[in-house]
Amino acid sequence: MVKKREVIDKSGNKHSFSEGMAGVIATTSEICFINGAEGKLIYRGVPIEDLAEKSTFEETSYFLLYGELPTQKELHEFEKRLKKHRAIPATVLDVMKQMPDDANTMQTLRTVVSLMGLYEPKNDEHSVKETSGEVEKLIAVFPTIVAAIQRLREGKEPVAPDNSLSHAANLIYMVTGEKPDDYAARVLDVCLILHAEHGFNASTFTSRVVISTLTDVYSAVTAAIGSLRGPLHGGANEGVMHLLDEIGDLESVEKVIKNKLETKAKIMGFGHRVYKVLDPRAKILSQYSKRLAEITGKQKYYAMSKKIEEIMKREVGDRGIYPNVDFFSASVYHYLGFSLEIYTPIFAVSRISGWGAHIMEQLRENRLFRPTSVYLGDIDRKYMAISDR
Amino acid sequence: MVKKREVIDKSGNKHSFSEGMAGVIATTSEICFINGAEGKLIYRGVPIEDLAEKSTFEETSYFLLYGELPTQKELHEFEKRLKKHRAIPATVLDVMKQMPDDANTMQTLRTVVSLMGLYEPKNDEHSVKETSGEVEKLIAVFPTIVAAIQRLREGKEPVAPDNSLSHAANLIYMVTGEKPDDYAARVLDVCLILHAEHGFNASTFTSRVVISTLTDVYSAVTAAIGSLRGPLHGGANEGVMHLLDEIGDLESVEKVIKNKLETKAKIMGFGHRVYKVLDPRAKILSQYSKRLAEITGKQKYYAMSKKIEEIMKREVGDRGIYPNVDFFSASVYHYLGFSLEIYTPIFAVSRISGWGAHIMEQLRENRLFRPTSVYLGDIDRKYMAISDR
Numbered sequence: 001m002v003k004k005r006e007v008i009d010k011s012g013n014k015h016s017f018s019e020g021m022a023g024v025i026a027t028t029s030e031i032c033f034i035n036g037a038e039g040k041l042i043y044r045g046v047p048i049e050d051l052a053e054k055s056t057f058e059e060t061s062y063f064l065l066y067g068e069l070p071t072q073k074e075l076h077e078f079e080k081r082l083k084k085h086r087a088i089p090a091t092v093l094d095v096m097k098q099m100p101d102d103a104n105t106m107q108t109l110r111t112v113v114s115l116m117g118l119y120e121p122k123n124d125e126h127s128v129k130e131t132s133g134e135v136e137k138l139i140a141v142f143p144t145i146v147a148a149i150q151r152l153r154e155g156k157e158p159v160a161p162d163n164s165l166s167h168a169a170n171l172i173y174m175v176t177g178e179k180p181d182d183y184a185a186r187v188l189d190v191c192l193i194l195h196a197e198h199g200f201n202a203s204t205f206t207s208r209v210v211i212s213t214l215t216d217v218y219s220a221v222t223a224a225i226g227s228l229r230g231p232l233h234g235g236a237n238e239g240v241m242h243l244l245d246e247i248g249d250l251e252s253v254e255k256v257i258k259n260k261l262e263t264k265a266k267i268m269g270f271g272h273r274v275y276k277v278l279d280p281r282a283k284i285l286s287q288y289s290k291r292l293a294e295i296t297g298k299q300k301y302y303a304m305s306k307k308i309e310e311i312m313k314r315e316v317g318d319r320g321i322y323p324n325v326d327f328f329s330a331s332v333y334h335y336l337g338f339s340l341e342i343y344t345p346i347f348a349v350s351r352i353s354g355w356g357a358h359i360m361e362q363l364r365e366n367r368l369f370r371p372t373s374v375y376l377g378d379i380d381r382k383y384m385a386i387s388d389r
Numbered sequence: 390m391v392k393k394r395e396v397i398d399k400s401g402n403k404h405s406f407s408e409g410m411a412g413v414i415a416t417t418s419e420i421c422f423i424n425g426a427e428g429k430l431i432y433r434g435v436p437i438e439d440l441a442e443k444s445t446f447e448e449t450s451y452f453l454l455y456g457e458l459p460t461q462k463e464l465h466e467f468e469k470r471l472k473k474h475r476a477i478p479a480t481v482l483d484v485m486k487q488m489p490d491d492a493n494t495m496q497t498l499r500t501v502v503s504l505m506g507l508y509e510p511k512n513d514e515h516s517v518k519e520t521s522g523e524v525e526k527l528i529a530v531f532p533t534i535v536a537a538i539q540r541l542r543e544g545k546e547p548v549a550p551d552n553s554l555s556h557a558a559n560l561i562y563m564v565t566g567e568k569p570d571d572y573a574a575r576v577l578d579v580c581l582i583l584h585a586e587h588g589f590n591a592s593t594f595t596s597r598v599v600i601s602t603l604t605d606v607y608s609a610v611t612a613a614i615g616s617l618r619g620p621l622h623g624g625a626n627e628g629v630m631h632l633l634d635e636i637g638d639l640e641s642v643e644k645v646i647k648n649k650l651e652t653k654a655k656i657m658g659f660g661h662r663v664y665k666v667l668d669p670r671a672k673i674l675s676q677y678s679k680r681l682a683e684i685t686g687k688q689k690y691y692a693m694s695k696k697i698e699e700i701m702k703r704e705v706g707d708r709g710i711y712p713n714v715d716f717f718s719a720s721v722y723h724y725l726g727f728s729l730e731i732y733t734p735i736f737a738v739s740r741i742s743g744w745g746a747h748i749m750e751q752l753r754e755n756r757l758f759r760p761t762s763v764y765l766g767d768i769d770r771k772y773m774a775i776s777d778r
Contacts, residue, residue, distance in 0.1 A: 007417055017414035020601070021760035024413060025406035028396055030766030045770030054772055071778045095484055103507035106604075110611060111503040118492035118500060124620075200762045202602050209598060210612060212409070213591050213619020215495075222499060223599060223612030230602020231513075232757045273759050368621045370662050371410035373589045377419030381434030383443055389460045 007374055015374045022273065026208070026369070031064060031357050032199045036274040041281065043197055052284050057167050057192035058082065061139055061353035064197055065132060065360060078136075085140035086161035086170070088148060092116055093158065096145075101153050105146075105341045106229035109348060110222055112145050113138065117218025126214060126363050134217040135356030142352050143167065146345040147174030153341065168192055171349065176337055183295070184336055187288050191329060194281040195347050197354030199274075203227040203234065207355045208362045209369045217359060224355045225348055234347045239268030240330035241340050244304055253307040261315055269327030270312055276320040285328035292335035301331040396763055404763045411662065415597070415758070420453060420746050421588045425663040430670065432586055441673050446556050446581035447471065450528055450742035453586055454521060454749060467525075474529035475550035475559070477537060481505055482547065485534075490542050494535075494730045495618035498737060499611055501534050502527070506607025515603060515752050523606040524745030531741050532556065535734040536563030542730065557581055560738065565726055572684070573725055576677050580718060583670040584736050586743030588663075592616040592623065596744045597751045598758045606748060613744045614737055623736045628657030629719035630729050633693055642696040650704055658716030659701055665709040674717035681724035690720040 004016040018024050033042045041048040044063055051060050062070045062078045070078060088096070092115055099108055123130040148158035151174075159174045169185035172178075180188075198204070203224040211220040228234035247256045260267055272279060286309075293302035309323055333343050393405040407413050422431045430437040433452055440449050451459045451467050459467060477485070481504055488497055512519040537547035540563075548563045558574035561567075569577075587593070596613040600606070617623035636645045649656055661668060675695075682691035698712055722732050 015414060017416070019416070020756035021413075021415060021758050024410075024760040025404060026410060026760040026762055027406070027408070028765045029762040030764070033764040033766065033768065042768070045767030046772050050772040054774070059775070069773065069775070069778060072775055075775065091487070095487060098480070098484060099504070100507050104511070104605070107503070107506050107607065110608065111500065111507060114496070114500040114503045114611065115488070117496050118489050122493070200760055202598065202757060202759055205758065205760060206595065206598050206612060209591065209595050210616045210619075213616050213622040213624070215615055215617075215619035215622075215624070216493070218496065219499060219612075219615025219618055222503065223595060223608075223615050226604055226608025226612050227599045227602050229608055230599075230604035233602040233604075235602070235604070273757070367409035368591060368662070369410050369594065370591060371413040371415040371589055371594060373415055373418040375419070375422040376417045377422065378434030379422065379431070383435050383439040384458060385443070386448070386458070386461055386464065389458060 007376060009374060009376055010379050017374070020273075021371075026200055026205065027362075027367070029199070029358070029361060030067065031354070031361060032197045034199050034274050036272075036276050039275060039277040039280050039283075041198070048194065048280055049284065051193050052190050055193060057189050057196070057350070057353075060193045060196055061356075064353050064357040065135065081136055082140040082167065083161075083163045085137045086144050086163070088112075088141060088144050088158075089116070089119060091119070093148065096148060097152065099152075101155070104229070105149050105153070105345050106225060106235075106348070108149050109142075109145060109345050110225040110229070112149075113225060114218060114222045116141070117216060117222070120216070120218060123216065128360070128364075131217060131360055131363060132356075135352075135360065138217070138221055139352050139356060142349045143171035144174060146342055146349055147171060149345065150175050150339060150342050153339075171346075172336065175342070180336075187292065187332065188336055190284065190288065191332060191346075192350040194284060194325065195329070195350035197351070197357065201233065202230070203351065204354055204358050208358050211359045211362050212366055212369045214363075214366065220359050221352065221355055224351075228348055228351065229344060234344045234351070236268055236324075237326040237330050237333070237343045237347065238340055240326050241334065241343065243268050243308075244301055244330065247304060247308075250300065250303050250307060253304055254311060257308055257311045258315070267308075267312065269323055269330065271321045272324040275322065275324065278322045279324045281325040282323040282328055285325065285332055286323070289328045289331045289335070292332060296335055298335070301334050305331050396765060398763060398765055399768050406763070409662075410760075415589055415594065416751075416756070418588070418747070418750060419456065420743070420750060421586045423588050423663050425661070425665050428664060428666040428669050428672075430587070437583065437669055438673065440582050441579050444582060446578050446585070446739070446742075449582045449585055450745075453742050453746040454524065470525055471529040471556065472550075472552045474526045475533050475552070477501075477530060477533050477547075478505070478508060480508070482537065485537060486541065488541075490544070493618070494538050494542070494734050495614060495624075495737070497538050498531075498534060498734050499614040499618070501538075502614060503607060503611045505530070506605060506611070509605070509607060512605065517749070517753075520606060520749055520752060521745075524741075524749065527606070527610055528741050528745060531738045532560035533563060535731055535738055536560060538734065539564050539728060539731050542728075560735075561725065564731070569725075576681065576721065577725055579673065579677065580721060580735075581739040583673060583714065584718070584739035586740070586746065590622065591619070592740065593743055593747050597747050600748045600751050601755055601758045603752075603755065609748050610741065610744055613740075617737055617740065618733060623733045623740070625657055625713075626715040626719050626722070626732045626736065627729055629715050630723065630732065632657050632697075633690055633719065636693060636697075639689065639692050639696060642693055643700060646697055646700045647704070656697075656701065658712055658719065660710045661713045664711065664713065667711045668713045670714040671712040671717050674714065674721055675712070678717045678720045678724070681721060685724055687724070690723050694720050
């Protein structure tokens with residue numbers, strides 16, 4: 001199924017391997033199952049559609065971390081713990097204010113999370129309790145960091161968290177300074193549920209590789225943020241927005257997309273290593289994008305997205321290139337009033353739950369990840385003195 | 390050769406895989422070749438013994454990054470560029486002074502490097518020139534950061550780099566405030582050469598996984614630092630020093646080690662995933678440790694190390710458990726006057742050259758690392774309403 005690459009080293013030995021480790025089993029997991037051929041995604045046995053319809057981000061996070069849907073009491077306690085850790089420590093916020101406003105927001109998020117690790121009590125034994133406590137703290141504080149980054153970029157004072165609001169509603173509040181209506185809060189809640197987990201994607205795999213050295217949770221999460229930043233991973237939803245802005249209006253869609261297809265340019269938000277049919281998350285997000293366009297009366301971005309989807313289906317649908325989760329999240333975030341610069345950080349606000357679940361799972365039965373490589377370099381070079389070179 | 394683990398998922402399908410990806414080929418590389426069965430290590434075709442004897446860290450770094458030993462002119466230019474970037478930018482140093490003095494030094498290093506990324510001009514196209522420029526800057530500044538961390542821990546003012554000194558000599562100078570003699574500088578230079586590169590170890594693999602998303606160099610290096618921190622990776626040389634301190638004196642070695650062997654406790658500095666004979670780096674470092682013990686007149690740590698090696702050889706030598714690079718670097722660093730807390734950061738000062746070489750190589754022919762996992766969780770769980778739980 002997976003195409004192997006064949007190489008011959010300088011001793012004449014043949015080797016074959018999967019490029020990008022496609023199809024290579026890294027380890028076992030009980031967190032997430034993806035059926036790319038059928039477009040199915042389940043978290044711990046429950047279809048993503050059910051969670052998107054009935055759950056909340058807080059409940060889904062608990063489910064991912066601990067493997068069971070919480071009772072009312074467990075959920076209440078979990079939400080209480082999250083609220084307790086929403087605020088950024090004053091010393092960290094002070095340093096944030098000294099960071100350059102125009103830096104890449106993911107780099108800033110990475111730095112702030114790394115900095116917070118310096119204040120964390122040592123957890124060198126990686127006890128389950130300590131580790132889950134650290135993960136919960138990070139889930140709690142991520143929205144506050146991301147909102148503060150955005151406010152500081154705009155030259156505004158960060159907004160303190162409001163514990164009367166849900167995780168999602170509070171994020172919108174801290175970014176915009178205004179409490180969102182229930183529908184907007186629910187849309188973001190659904191976005192956070194949909195992005196929370198996705199198996200062995202690059203950032204989650206990164207977090208497991210890093211924690212497998214038995215380093216600290218902050219090192220694993222910092223690494224995952226850096227990975228998520230990449231345009232081949234989380235950075236793609238920014239790319240979709242750039243595409244929409246590049247196209248400019250509905251009338252230009254056909255021409256720009258066809259031109260890109262002809263020149264074999266990458267079209268952001270399309271295609272996925274795992275899904276060969278429509279990403280189930282894109283399906284859900286597409287509906288929310290449509291509804292938000294109606295509510296706000298700003299049809300443009302949804303209409304453009306829909307048109308791109310149609311053209312792509314017509315032109316390359318037979319090659320299994322469909323919209324992925326990034327494609328409709330771009331217009332949804334736009335309708336919710338978020339700036340382009342925090343699209344990927346908002347992805348991180350959600351994915352921290354998946355990273356946390358994988359870090360905890362990895363530590364339960366750890367084995368250092370230490371693959372190998374085929375050496376194709378020289379084997380017998382002499383060290384020549386510099387005077388002879 | 391590599392033992393595979395067999396698992397059966399809940400649909401009854403069998404899967405087999407290598408735990409920890411042992412023996413799994415991640416990709417090809419031309420940087421480093423390790424023959425674990427024969428105890429051979431070569432950088433770009435040249436045996437590590439030759440480099441340790443004849444090269445310098447600066448030259449070896451150039452060789453790792455660019456694939457050819459430099460001409461005199463190239464080396465001179467390279468050294469000039471490194472010297473130009475030794476200093477920590479003032480804004481970053483200001484923030485360092487606000488960080489807690491008692492934090493883990495690797496976490497501090499990780500944070501400072503991440504912070505420096507915020508000031509780096511954008512390099513979103515990953516041009517070879519820009520990328521190698523960033524890597525060179527990091528090689529240049531790592532010693533200064535590590536020395537500043539140590540000085541601030543001690544409540545002292547950081548020492549500015551001295552451009553009349555070599556990379557290694559300058560590190561000792563910035564840590565101790567005193568210019569080292571030629572022999573001490575050369576010993577550290579050799580240590581840096583020996584630790585600079587080692588194939589697809591966990592931190593290097595991490596750096597490649599992260600950069601494969603086409604994120605920035607700082608994200609990849611930050612991730613690698615977090616990985617190197619782990620006690621199953623770079624953190625091990627600290628563990629060796631703890632072991633020596635725990636034993637206390639030469640007379641107690643036999644008793645403590647035998648007791649550890651009987652209780653199957655891990656003995657730090659022994660055993661390696663790749664080497665099944667003596668690590669060639671340990672062989673070289675052992676000689677330096679011996680010589681430093683003679684010069685300083687402080688025989689204790691070398692004598693203890695040697696005795697541990699003998700007992701281990703006698704008791705478990707037939708199981709292929711030999712000293713690794715961490716084992717003798719602990720006593721060598723001790724003789725050079727470094728505190729335990731910067732042992733792993735000094736490893737990073739060296740390994741940044743290897744990380745940089747791998748990041749550059751990965752970008753030349755990139756493919757996103759995206760392995761898979763075997764899902765062993767439930768497949769058909771119903772979402773039960775919270776009121777029914």
